[in-house]
Amino acid sequence: MRYYRHRRPTGFRAVSSVIAVVLLLALTVILVAVVATFRFNLPTQSPHVWYTAQGNESEEAWGDPTDCTNTSIYAACDSLPAVFISVTSFTPSYISLAQLELVFICNGTQLMNGSLQALEVVPGSGANPGSGAPVLKNCGTWDWGSGLGTSGTYFNRLLYYQQKTPGIPGIEQGDILVVYSHPKLDFTDRSGYYPDDDYHGAPLWCFTVQNACTLYLDYVSGKQTSLVFSISLFQLSGV
Numbered sequence: 493m494r495y496y497r498h499r500r501p502t503g504f505r506a507v508s509s510v511i512a513v514v515l516l517l518a519l520t521v522i523l524v525a526v527v528a529t530f531r532f533n534l535p536t537q538s539p540h541v542w543y544t545a546q547g548n549e550s551e552e553a554w555g556d557p558t559d560c561t562n563t564s565i566y567a568a569c570d571s572l573p574a575v576f577i578s579v580t581s582f583t584p585s586y587i588s589l590a591q592l593e594l595v596f597i598c599n600g601t602q603l604m605n606g607s608l609q610a611l612e613v614v615p616g617s618g619a620n621p622g623s624g625a626p627v628l629k630n631c632g633t634w635d636w637g638s639g640l641g642t643s644g645t646y647f648n649r650l651l652y653y654q655q656k657t658p659g660i661p662g663i664e665q666g667d668i669l670v671v672y673s674h675p676k677l678d679f680t681d682r683s684g685y686y687p688d689d690d691y692h693g694a695p696l697w698c699f700t701v702q703n704a705c706t707l708y709l710d711y712v713s714g715k716q717t718s719l720v721f722s723i724s725l726f727q728l729s730g731v
Contacts, residue, residue, distance in 0.1 A: 493605065497704075498596055501568050503530065504589045525569055526711050529661070532682065538718035538719060539582060539584040539587045539711055540582060540583045540720070541587070541592075541709065542579075542580045542581045542582065542622050543577050543579055543721070544573060544575045544577070544578050544580055545576070545578075545723065545727075546576045547575050548573075548576075548656055548707070549573070549575060549576050550571045551568035551607070551670050552567075552568070552571055552572075552574065552615065552616075553569045553573060553649075553672070553692060554613060554615055554616070554648055554652065555613075555648030555652070556569070556648060556649060562586060565729040566610065566618050568616075571664075572664065572672045572692055573673040574670050574671060574672050574673060574693075575626055575672075575673065575725070576668050577707075578666070578667070578668050579663060579665055579666065579668070581665060582663055582665070586662045587662055587663045587711070588661055588662055588663075589608040589610045589612070589653075589655075589661060590607050590608075591662070591712050591713060592607060592608045592609075592663065592709060592710070592720065593605060593606065593608075593709070593710045593711075593712050593717075594608060594611060594651075594707065594708070594709055595708040595709075595710065596650065596694075596706075596707055597705065598631035598632065598650070598695075598698065598704070598705050599631045599632025599704060601629070601632055601687040602629060603628060603629055603630070603641070603650070603705075604626055604627070604628050604629065604651075605626065606626030606647060608663070609661070610625060610626055610647075610657070611647055611648075611651070611652055612655055613653065613654060614654075614655060617670070621648060623695040625646050625647065626647040627644050627645060627647065628645045628647065628649065628650055629648075631695065636708050649670065649692055649693070649695060650655055650672060650693060651671045651694075653667065653669050653670075654667065654669075669707075670692060671707070672692055672694065673694050673698070673699065674692050674694065674696055675697060692727060698724050698726070699705075699726060699728060702724070702726045703724065703726065704725070705723055705724070705725040705726070706718065706724050706725070708721075708722045711722050
């Protein structure tokens with residue numbers, strides 16, 4: 493008996509190869525489409541901001557109309573001790589002020605927070621912060637409102653951000669963060685307040701007690717927040 497082997501036509505093998513390639517391409521397209529539907533939250537790379545901090549400075553009390561004259565035109569105000577934190581350089585070349593958030597931690601609680609854009613003040617302009625501007629909260633268990641009748645006091649009694657070029661949207665070399673200091677050590681002592689009997693600046697013990705008061709500058713991008721720098725007021729000389 494003779495057995496005959498049946499050979500498949502060569503055309504059949506060619507068609508099979510084509511089908512395999514088509515299926516592989518289809519699977520690749522589907523896989524790419526599925527992967528594209530996933531979003532990966534990668535950590536935000538923080539920009540860098542370099543600065544100098546100078547104590548033993550003084551600045552007019554722009555945030556208190558009772559200490560100023562000609563407030564409707566061009567203000568002239570009594571002076572307070574202050575610290576100047578000046579921007580010397582930064583990377584990348586553009587950083588939005590709206591994405592830089594300043595947080596003031598006082599005695600373990602958040603005394604104030606707001607973007608540098610929201611904290612901008614043009615000294616002497618007589619313009620007060622409007623509705624929605626950052627306000628002062630508590631410093632530990634001490635409530636500025638219950639002690640001094642200043643609940644909801646705007647940020648510029650404590651600090652403000654002064655742009656080298658007012659109104660531009662990004663940080664610039666020469667911008668200054670001004671932090672006031674209250675000249676009295678004990679806020680419960682109502683006698684001899686300067687310039688008057690209400691709240692001005694960070695408590696003096698912020699500069700004499702280690703870890704009592706710290707400024708944090710954060711970069712906010714979407715849901716990601718990264719630290720740019722932190723400054724302990726204890727490290728600053730001079731008030």
